[in-house]
Amino acid sequence: MSDSPHVFIYLTGPGWHILQEHGFLNKDCKHQFPIHAQLGCSHAALSTALTGKKPDEHGRFSSYYFKKSNTALETAQRFYTKVLGKKSGYYGKYSVPIRNLNCFVQSNHQAMSLTPGHFAPLISIVDLVKEKKLAHCIVNANSSSPIPALKNITRRLENKSLDFAFVQIEEMDNLLHYYPRDHQRISKKLKQYEKQIKKIISAGNTKNSNFNLTVLSGHGMTFAPQKINIKKKIDSLGMTYGYDYHAVYDPTMALFWYKTKFAKSIILDKLRELRHCKVLNLKDKKDFGVNFKDRRYGETIALVDPGFQISPNDVLAKPLPGMHGYDPYHSDSLGACLSTQAIAPSPGQVKDFFNIMANFVNEHQ
Ligand SMILES: [Zn+2]
Numbered sequence: 001m002s003d004s005p006h007v008f009i010y011l012t013g014p015g016w017h018i019l020q021e022h023g024f025l026n027k028d029c030k031h032q033f034p035i036h037a038q039l040g041c042s043h044a045a046l047s048t049a050l051t052g053k054k055p056d057e058h059g060r061f062s063s064y065y066f067k068k069s070n071t072a073l074e075t076a077q078r079f080y081t082k083v084l085g086k087k088s089g090y091y092g093k094y095s096v097p098i099r100n101l102n103c104f105v106q107s108n109h110q111a112m113s114l115t116p117g118h119f120a121p122l123i124s125i126v127d128l129v130k131e132k133k134l135a136h137c138i139v140n141a142n143s144s145s146p147i148p149a150l151k152n153i154t155r156r157l158e159n160k161s162l163d164f165a166f167v168q169i170e171e172m173d174n175l176l177h178y179y180p181r182d183h184q185r186i187s188k189k190l191k192q193y194e195k196q197i198k199k200i201i202s203a204g205n206t207k208n209s210n211f212n213l214t215v216l217s218g219h220g221m222t223f224a225p226q227k228i229n230i231k232k233k234i235d236s237l238g239m240t241y242g243y244d245y246h247a248v249y250d251p252t253m254a255l256f257w258y259k260t261k262f263a264k265s266i267i268l269d270k271l272r273e274l275r276h277c278k279v280l281n282l283k284d285k286k287d288f289g290v291n292f293k294d295r296r297y298g299e300t301i302a303l304v305d306p307g308f309q310i311s312p313n314d315v316l317a318k319p320l321p322g323m324h325g326y327d328p329y330h331s332d333s334l335g336a337c338l339s340t341q342a343i344a345p346s347p348g349q350v351k352d353f354f355n356i357m358a359n360f361v362n363e364h365q
Pocket of ligand 1: 042173174177324
């Protein structure tokens with residue numbers, strides 16, 4: 001066992017502004033960096049953090065992707081998911097219209113991200129840790145309380161049986177979707193985490209000469225009370241959904257696939273005249289790492305302004321007070337990196353999280 005373990009805590013939900021506003025760990029983690037978010041759902045950001053690659057390389061981006069089913073059985077399985085699928089967190093059931101079940105697959109990124117080989121042929125930090133045979137604790141606390149996982153890390157540091165830890169905490173994502181402006185509720189939860197993390201830092205410093213802890217956050221949360229009904233505008237064009245075009249409406253993005261050039265030009269014209277909505281150009285797609293060669297996440301991606309939610313959409317039964325998935329450079333979207341140690345070069349985007357972790361693993365003796 002080495003004398004320099006490193007614990008990484010990955011928070012889904014609270015970004016730079018919330019952590020700053022509540023002074024989260026500001027006495028312990030003196031090295032603090034705002035991070036440009038990864039465009040896409042939470043698992044797009046997590047996948048980018050774990051692999052150091054963008055969505056157009058690791059394939060995780062939004063709620064549905066285009067894939068024709070090859071058999072009637074496959075379509076039947078999608079139907080089964082739609083009808084019997086359980087609610088998971090704030091997400092509802094598979095909500096793509098039944099007539100289009102043969103074209104779309106619900107992205108189920110939720111599970112298995114922290115298992116070895118999950119991103120093959122890409123290498124994730126989980127693969128590196130296993131390959132290096134580090135004494136590790138890699139755990140997803142899901143939407144339940146992360147306190148038992150954090151206590152376990154403290155115990156393992158006290159026993160000197162830990163080199164590397166990665167704890168993914170999703171609990172606050174739900175809280176912030178529902179109560180993005182409830183200062184008291186947010187503060188209470190962050191204080192719970194802080195108390196346990198301080199114990200981790202104390203145990204790590206007592207037992208080791210060079211202990212480090214880094215908090216990572218892949219995106220923030222935006223108060224989003226305004227609605228925009230893109231579906232209605234597109235429906236009014238008189239095109240036939242599933243025949244002239246396909247569409248998926250996420251809370252912050254509308255994705256389109258076209259059967260004809262005519263449909264493409266009519267829909268693009270309509271999208272471009274909508275207020276509070278931007279059609280991503282090629283440069284945007286490349287910048288955000290969402291330039292999918294096979295266009296599985298849409299030929300056109302229309303992103304709404306922060307503060308707006310596409311309603312109705314194919315993900316939520318009704319809009320939530322807080323949402324993420326907006327322009328990664330917008331201040332409310334910012335993620336964060338807070339560390340007990342100096343980090344060079346300074347991280348600026350979510351894919352840099354992988355390098356921070358990989359550098360630690362590669363230098364670990
Ligand atoms: Zn979320």
